[in-house]
């Protein structure tokens with residue numbers, strides 16, 4: 493066969509991993525003609541280019557740090573987030589390659605319910621904080637779950653990989669894929685008949701929207717449309733969709749507690765504006781295609797396996813590391829307050845929303861056969877707490893005082909307070925938040941010290957004695 497020696501040598505060279513060595517080996521062999529020598533060099537060059545391309549597309553696997561501290565880092569995260577949309581085209585870095593027979597088999601296995609009448613749920617953003625917990629809860633009660641996530645580097649992707657491993661250990665496959673990859677979504681719906689989509693993939697973070705505005709449009713607007721499109725026009729039957737909106741849609745609303753009837757036309761951040769846009773887009777898809785759509789307005793969700801960019805998590809890290817934290821106060825000197833909501837309560841709300849979603853009424857050919865449910869609910873805790881109180885609880889649990897800097901809230905999209913009225917969710921699916929901030933943060937800190945292998949003995953001793961632990965820089969290496 494022509495050039496088979498070249499192909500073999502190239503294959504060997506790739507295994508050896510040394511381009512120069514490969515070239516020398518082949519050059520010293522006198523079996524190849526001049527033309528095949530040239531072809532060999534071209535093959536090696538192409539291989540090296542592919543390796544470089546692969547490396548550029550997988551920056552997250554090389555990075556274990558949390559990047560939000562500098563503009564440059566933020567831009568890096570932004571670029572990586574944008575690049576991640578191409579990752580699915582390269583295939584999955586998890587065990588099963590995208591698109592083949594094995595991939596389809598794995599999707600079908602993971603999507604299959606294990607109880608009579610169980611749901612089959614596609615969870616987007618499944619390696620995210622809320623996505624992981626919901627996927628685990630669905631699986632635990634016997635529903636089928638397939639997750640997707642683009643594993644972008646907005647925050648430490650190794651945490652997302654750890655969540656993916658946790659889900660895999662419970663039988664939930666999480667595919668490396670982007671919601672803007674319409675072809676992949678179609679293949680997923682061809683492979684499995686999902687009854688529901690729990691759409692949680694989004695660009696989160698209120699203040700980061702000033703630094704990377706386009707990522708919010710790409711994920712929260714274009715990505716949402718991509719999911720609605722495939723659900724409306726490709727899926728057969730159409731699934732019901734439950735998706736993550738945000739308490740931030742209340743923006744500058746001053747009526748409290750926030751009710752679903754209050755105005756949401758004054759967003760204070762681009763993040764909030766994209767979530768509000770999502771609610772309008774949901775209305776259009778429900779109206780035109782008969783998709784059953786439920787938006788959930790989450791109120792500052794926190795807990796184990798949480799998001800390192802959120803204040804409670806980043807404050808915990810800073811307290812342990814002895815680094816300063818910045819607390820925002822309103823212009824009139826009041827503490828900012830949040831209706832911090834514990835993850836287990838939010839998971840109950842998400843599952844309740846899925847269970848009561850009602851069916852979509854459209855057909856794949858775009859015909860709507862009747863009105864379908866269009867709902868929106870607050871999922872909050874109903875008791876706002878000053879951020880300073882949250883810090884005091886963390887200090888007690890970690891046994892160490894925070895080094896606080898208090899500044900007037902900058903004009904960065906933040907809002908001074910949030911407070912949920914959850915009567916609609918209570919009425920329609922029995923949502924009743926049951927976790928105080930003290931109890932929830934205790935569970936978060938337990939996880940935090942374990943996950944980052946902190947010196948629990950010293951921290952716990954300090955907390956029990958009410959004394960601050962010794963100020964010492966603690967390594968944040970994650971437990972695997």
Ligand SMILES: O=C(O)[C@H]1O[C@H](OP(=O)(O)OP(=O)(O)OC[C@H]2O[C@@H](n3ccc(=O)[nH]c3=O)[C@H](O)[C@@H]2O)[C@H](O)[C@@H](O)[C@@H]1O
Nearest residue numbers: 696697698738739740790791792802803818819820828879
């Ligand atoms: O409820 C929501 O809709 C939103 O909740 C959070 O947004 P936020 O409430 O701003 O959560 P954090 O970023 O954790 O901030 C919590 C509180 O800490 C304060 N904060 C934050 C950061 C900081 O450095 N200092 C500080 O005092 C903020 O002003 C705010 O009052 C999430 O980050 C959003 O993704 C989510 O959509």
